[in-house]
Amino acid sequence: MLGTTGPTEQQFAVSALLPERHPLFNDGPNLFHDLHSPAExxxxxxxxxxxxxFRVPQERPAVFAATEVMVTGLDPWRRTPGPAHLTMDITLSPVDVVSGVPRGLECESALYVEGVRCGTATARLVFLMPRVYQNHRERGRVLSRGRFTGPEDGELWANEPAAKAVGRADQANVLLGRPVQSRQGELVVEVSVDPRNQVYGEATTDHVPAMVLIESTRQAALLLAGELHGFTVNSCVLSRWSARFQGFAEPDLPLHCRAVAGTLGRSADGRPALPVTLTLHQGARQIAAVDTVVLQDY
Structure with missing residues:
Protein backbone atom coordinates (compact mmCIF):
# COMPACT_ATOMS: atom_id res chain seq x y z
CA MET A 1 0.00 0.00 0.00
CA LEU A 2 2.75 2.46 -0.81
CA GLY A 3 1.70 3.90 -4.19
CA THR A 4 -0.99 6.32 -5.32
CA THR A 5 -3.88 5.81 -7.69
CA GLY A 6 -6.70 7.65 -9.38
CA PRO A 7 -10.05 8.20 -7.66
CA THR A 8 -11.57 4.87 -8.72
CA GLU A 9 -12.72 1.79 -6.83
CA GLN A 10 -9.79 -0.16 -5.38
CA GLN A 11 -9.46 -3.56 -3.68
CA PHE A 12 -7.09 -4.44 -0.85
CA ALA A 13 -6.34 -7.49 1.26
CA VAL A 14 -5.40 -7.08 4.91
CA SER A 15 -4.09 -9.84 7.15
CA ALA A 16 -3.64 -9.64 10.93
CA LEU A 17 -3.48 -11.82 14.02
CA LEU A 18 -6.45 -11.40 16.30
CA PRO A 19 -5.26 -10.14 19.72
CA GLU A 20 -4.57 -12.65 22.49
CA ARG A 21 -3.54 -10.39 25.39
CA HIS A 22 -5.27 -7.08 24.74
CA PRO A 23 -6.38 -5.41 28.02
CA LEU A 24 -9.87 -4.77 26.60
CA PHE A 25 -10.47 -7.15 23.66
CA ASN A 26 -9.41 -10.18 25.71
CA ASP A 27 -10.99 -9.14 29.00
CA GLY A 28 -13.92 -11.29 30.04
CA PRO A 29 -15.00 -14.89 29.40
CA ASN A 30 -12.82 -14.83 26.25
CA LEU A 31 -15.04 -17.35 24.45
CA PHE A 32 -15.25 -15.33 21.23
CA HIS A 33 -13.02 -12.95 19.30
CA ASP A 34 -14.23 -9.40 19.84
CA LEU A 35 -15.90 -7.49 16.98
CA HIS A 36 -13.77 -4.52 18.03
CA SER A 37 -10.86 -6.10 16.15
CA PRO A 38 -12.22 -6.09 12.57
CA ALA A 39 -13.81 -2.68 13.17
CA GLU A 40 -10.45 -1.27 14.21
CA PHE A 54 -6.25 8.60 -2.73
CA ARG A 55 -4.09 11.62 -1.81
CA VAL A 56 -6.46 13.00 0.83
CA PRO A 57 -4.55 15.80 2.64
CA GLN A 58 -3.56 14.98 6.21
CA GLU A 59 -5.09 18.23 7.49
CA ARG A 60 -8.63 17.14 6.52
CA PRO A 61 -10.23 15.49 9.57
CA ALA A 62 -11.70 12.06 8.84
CA VAL A 63 -15.18 11.31 10.16
CA PHE A 64 -16.80 7.88 10.20
CA ALA A 65 -20.43 8.70 9.46
CA ALA A 66 -21.56 5.07 9.66
CA THR A 67 -20.07 1.66 10.37
CA GLU A 68 -21.35 -1.90 10.69
CA VAL A 69 -19.85 -5.27 11.60
CA MET A 70 -21.93 -8.43 11.18
CA VAL A 71 -21.26 -12.08 12.05
CA THR A 72 -22.48 -14.45 9.33
CA GLY A 73 -21.00 -17.61 10.85
CA LEU A 74 -20.49 -17.96 14.61
CA ASP A 75 -18.14 -20.95 14.95
CA PRO A 76 -15.02 -19.32 13.40
CA TRP A 77 -15.28 -16.54 16.02
CA ARG A 78 -14.87 -19.01 18.89
CA ARG A 79 -11.50 -18.82 20.56
CA THR A 80 -9.24 -21.83 20.34
CA PRO A 81 -5.76 -22.41 21.84
CA GLY A 82 -3.11 -20.45 19.99
CA PRO A 83 -3.31 -17.44 17.66
CA ALA A 84 -6.11 -16.90 15.16
CA HIS A 85 -5.71 -15.21 11.81
CA LEU A 86 -8.07 -12.50 10.50
CA THR A 87 -8.18 -11.72 6.78
CA MET A 88 -10.21 -8.91 5.25
CA ASP A 89 -10.92 -8.36 1.55
CA ILE A 90 -11.65 -4.63 1.43
CA THR A 91 -13.18 -2.58 -1.39
CA LEU A 92 -12.83 1.20 -1.12
CA SER A 93 -14.92 3.39 -3.41
CA PRO A 94 -14.22 7.17 -3.53
CA VAL A 95 -17.23 9.49 -3.56
CA ASP A 96 -17.71 13.24 -4.14
CA VAL A 97 -14.40 13.60 -6.00
CA VAL A 98 -13.15 17.18 -6.38
CA SER A 99 -9.99 17.88 -8.41
CA GLY A 100 -9.04 14.21 -8.23
CA VAL A 101 -9.38 14.00 -4.42
CA PRO A 102 -12.38 12.25 -2.81
CA ARG A 103 -14.38 13.91 -0.06
CA GLY A 104 -15.43 10.48 1.18
CA LEU A 105 -14.96 6.71 0.92
CA GLU A 106 -17.44 3.83 0.92
CA CYS A 107 -15.80 0.79 2.53
CA GLU A 108 -16.97 -2.81 2.18
CA SER A 109 -15.20 -5.87 3.52
CA ALA A 110 -15.57 -9.64 3.77
CA LEU A 111 -14.18 -11.16 6.98
CA TYR A 112 -12.36 -14.49 7.25
CA VAL A 113 -11.07 -16.15 10.41
CA GLU A 114 -8.60 -18.96 9.74
CA GLY A 115 -9.65 -18.88 6.09
CA VAL A 116 -13.39 -19.33 6.79
CA ARG A 117 -15.69 -16.53 5.66
CA CYS A 118 -17.71 -15.53 8.71
CA GLY A 119 -18.66 -11.84 8.59
CA THR A 120 -18.85 -8.49 6.86
CA ALA A 121 -17.79 -4.97 7.76
CA THR A 122 -18.79 -1.70 6.12
CA ALA A 123 -18.14 1.97 6.78
CA ARG A 124 -18.77 5.40 5.29
CA LEU A 125 -15.87 7.78 5.75
CA VAL A 126 -16.11 11.56 5.18
CA PHE A 127 -13.18 13.98 4.91
CA LEU A 128 -14.07 17.46 6.11
CA MET A 129 -12.46 20.70 5.13
CA PRO A 130 -10.77 22.19 8.24
CA ARG A 131 -13.13 25.15 8.50
CA VAL A 132 -16.22 22.95 8.08
CA TYR A 133 -14.90 20.67 10.82
CA GLN A 134 -14.29 23.61 13.18
CA ASN A 135 -17.79 25.03 12.60
CA HIS A 136 -19.32 21.59 13.16
CA ARG A 137 -17.48 21.14 16.46
CA GLU A 138 -18.41 24.64 17.68
CA ARG A 139 -22.12 24.23 16.89
CA GLY A 140 -22.17 20.77 18.42
CA ARG A 141 -20.46 21.93 21.60
CA VAL A 142 -23.15 24.57 22.16
CA LEU A 143 -25.88 21.89 21.98
CA SER A 144 -23.84 19.52 24.14
CA ARG A 145 -23.96 22.04 26.99
CA GLY A 146 -27.75 21.78 27.09
CA ARG A 147 -29.74 19.71 29.54
CA PHE A 148 -30.10 15.98 28.99
CA THR A 149 -33.58 14.64 29.78
CA GLY A 150 -33.82 11.07 31.06
CA PRO A 151 -36.98 9.01 31.66
CA GLU A 152 -39.48 10.86 33.87
CA ASP A 153 -40.53 7.65 35.63
CA GLY A 154 -36.99 6.35 35.99
CA GLU A 155 -35.71 4.47 39.02
CA LEU A 156 -32.02 4.73 39.89
CA TRP A 157 -30.27 1.40 40.44
CA ALA A 158 -28.57 0.85 43.77
CA ASN A 159 -25.11 0.21 42.34
CA GLU A 160 -22.96 0.62 39.28
CA PRO A 161 -22.76 -2.47 37.03
CA ALA A 162 -20.24 -5.13 37.96
CA ALA A 163 -17.73 -6.09 35.26
CA LYS A 164 -19.31 -9.51 34.68
CA ALA A 165 -22.70 -7.85 34.03
CA VAL A 166 -21.26 -6.11 30.96
CA GLY A 167 -19.15 -9.00 29.68
CA ARG A 168 -15.81 -7.96 31.18
CA ALA A 169 -13.66 -9.22 34.06
CA ASP A 170 -11.67 -6.10 34.94
CA GLN A 171 -13.77 -3.45 36.68
CA ALA A 172 -11.42 -0.81 35.28
CA ASN A 173 -12.88 -1.56 31.83
CA VAL A 174 -16.45 -0.76 32.90
CA LEU A 175 -17.60 2.49 31.28
CA LEU A 176 -21.13 2.65 32.69
CA GLY A 177 -22.35 4.45 35.81
CA ARG A 178 -25.49 3.66 37.80
CA PRO A 179 -28.37 3.03 35.36
CA VAL A 180 -31.78 4.63 35.52
CA GLN A 181 -34.53 2.19 34.53
CA SER A 182 -37.94 3.32 33.26
CA ARG A 183 -41.16 1.39 33.74
CA GLN A 184 -41.08 0.50 30.05
CA GLY A 185 -37.72 -1.25 30.46
CA GLU A 186 -35.51 1.47 29.01
CA LEU A 187 -32.07 1.88 30.56
CA VAL A 188 -30.29 5.23 30.66
CA VAL A 189 -26.73 5.35 31.95
CA GLU A 190 -23.94 7.91 32.05
CA VAL A 191 -20.80 6.90 30.16
CA SER A 192 -17.34 7.56 31.58
CA VAL A 193 -15.48 10.13 29.49
CA ASP A 194 -12.38 10.22 31.68
CA PRO A 195 -9.33 10.10 29.35
CA ARG A 196 -7.42 8.33 32.14
CA ASN A 197 -9.68 5.30 31.72
CA GLN A 198 -7.69 2.46 30.15
CA VAL A 199 -10.35 1.93 27.47
CA TYR A 200 -9.07 5.15 25.91
CA GLY A 201 -5.83 3.29 25.21
CA GLU A 202 -3.45 5.38 23.12
CA ALA A 203 -6.12 7.70 21.72
CA THR A 204 -4.76 11.11 20.73
CA THR A 205 -7.98 12.78 19.55
CA ASP A 206 -9.46 15.85 21.21
CA HIS A 207 -12.90 14.18 21.27
CA VAL A 208 -14.18 10.97 22.85
CA PRO A 209 -12.61 8.24 20.66
CA ALA A 210 -14.70 5.78 18.67
CA MET A 211 -13.42 2.89 20.81
CA VAL A 212 -15.14 4.36 23.87
CA LEU A 213 -18.42 4.86 21.99
CA ILE A 214 -18.33 1.30 20.62
CA GLU A 215 -17.47 -0.27 23.97
CA SER A 216 -20.03 1.74 25.95
CA THR A 217 -22.89 0.68 23.65
CA ARG A 218 -21.63 -2.91 23.70
CA GLN A 219 -21.70 -2.88 27.52
CA ALA A 220 -25.14 -1.26 27.67
CA ALA A 221 -26.61 -3.84 25.26
CA LEU A 222 -25.22 -6.75 27.29
CA LEU A 223 -26.36 -5.18 30.58
CA LEU A 224 -29.90 -4.79 29.23
CA ALA A 225 -29.98 -8.35 27.86
CA GLY A 226 -28.64 -9.88 31.06
CA GLU A 227 -30.39 -7.91 33.77
CA LEU A 228 -33.79 -7.38 32.17
CA HIS A 229 -34.17 -10.25 29.69
CA GLY A 230 -32.51 -13.21 31.37
CA PHE A 231 -29.53 -13.68 29.06
CA THR A 232 -26.34 -15.24 30.46
CA VAL A 233 -23.86 -12.49 29.61
CA ASN A 234 -20.76 -14.69 29.89
CA SER A 235 -21.91 -16.73 26.89
CA CYS A 236 -23.31 -13.85 24.80
CA VAL A 237 -21.85 -12.33 21.66
CA LEU A 238 -22.90 -9.37 19.55
CA SER A 239 -23.76 -10.75 16.12
CA ARG A 240 -24.38 -7.28 14.64
CA TRP A 241 -23.28 -3.75 15.51
CA SER A 242 -24.46 -0.97 13.20
CA ALA A 243 -23.97 2.73 14.01
CA ARG A 244 -24.77 6.10 12.47
CA PHE A 245 -22.82 9.02 13.90
CA GLN A 246 -24.19 12.57 13.97
CA GLY A 247 -21.38 14.36 15.74
CA PHE A 248 -18.42 14.30 18.08
CA ALA A 249 -18.63 13.68 21.82
CA GLU A 250 -16.75 16.24 23.91
CA PRO A 251 -14.54 14.68 26.63
CA ASP A 252 -15.28 17.35 29.24
CA LEU A 253 -19.10 17.11 29.11
CA PRO A 254 -21.48 14.38 30.38
CA LEU A 255 -22.32 11.61 27.91
CA HIS A 256 -25.38 9.36 28.28
CA CYS A 257 -26.49 6.13 26.62
CA ARG A 258 -30.11 5.01 26.19
CA ALA A 259 -30.81 1.31 25.57
CA VAL A 260 -34.16 -0.19 24.52
CA ALA A 261 -34.78 -3.85 23.63
CA GLY A 262 -36.81 -4.97 20.64
CA THR A 263 -38.77 -8.19 20.23
CA LEU A 264 -36.93 -11.32 21.28
CA GLY A 265 -36.33 -13.65 18.35
CA ARG A 266 -34.07 -16.48 17.28
CA SER A 267 -31.15 -16.76 14.92
CA ALA A 268 -31.22 -19.06 11.90
CA ASP A 269 -29.77 -21.88 14.04
CA GLY A 270 -32.25 -21.34 16.89
CA ARG A 271 -30.22 -19.27 19.35
CA PRO A 272 -32.08 -16.56 21.32
CA ALA A 273 -31.41 -13.19 19.68
CA LEU A 274 -32.34 -9.87 21.27
CA PRO A 275 -32.25 -6.72 19.11
CA VAL A 276 -31.25 -3.62 21.05
CA THR A 277 -31.44 0.01 19.95
CA LEU A 278 -29.04 2.43 21.62
CA THR A 279 -28.55 6.16 21.33
CA LEU A 280 -25.72 8.29 22.69
CA HIS A 281 -26.61 11.76 23.93
CA GLN A 282 -24.62 14.75 25.07
CA GLY A 283 -26.79 17.53 26.43
CA ALA A 284 -29.62 18.21 23.99
CA ARG A 285 -27.74 16.54 21.12
CA GLN A 286 -27.80 12.97 19.85
CA ILE A 287 -24.27 11.80 19.05
CA ALA A 288 -25.00 8.37 17.56
CA ALA A 289 -27.70 5.77 16.95
CA VAL A 290 -26.76 2.10 17.19
CA ASP A 291 -28.61 -1.11 16.33
CA THR A 292 -27.19 -4.34 17.65
CA VAL A 293 -28.21 -7.93 18.25
CA VAL A 294 -27.22 -9.82 21.41
CA LEU A 295 -26.94 -13.52 20.64
CA GLN A 296 -27.14 -16.11 23.42
CA ASP A 297 -24.81 -19.04 22.81
CA TYR A 298 -25.56 -22.45 24.28
Missing part, protein backbone atom coordinates in the same frame (compact mmCIF):
# COMPACT_ATOMS: atom_id res chain seq x y z
CA UNK A 41 -8.61 -2.94 11.31
CA UNK A 42 -11.10 -1.47 8.82
CA UNK A 43 -10.81 1.99 10.40
CA UNK A 44 -7.01 2.03 10.31
CA UNK A 45 -6.84 0.60 6.79
CA UNK A 46 -9.32 3.12 5.39
CA UNK A 47 -7.40 6.02 6.95
CA UNK A 48 -4.04 4.74 5.72
CA UNK A 49 -5.26 4.12 2.18
CA UNK A 50 -7.08 7.46 1.96
CA UNK A 51 -3.83 9.35 2.50
CA UNK A 52 -1.40 7.05 0.66
CA UNK A 53 -3.55 5.98 -2.30
Missing amino acids: VLRRTALFVSHRY
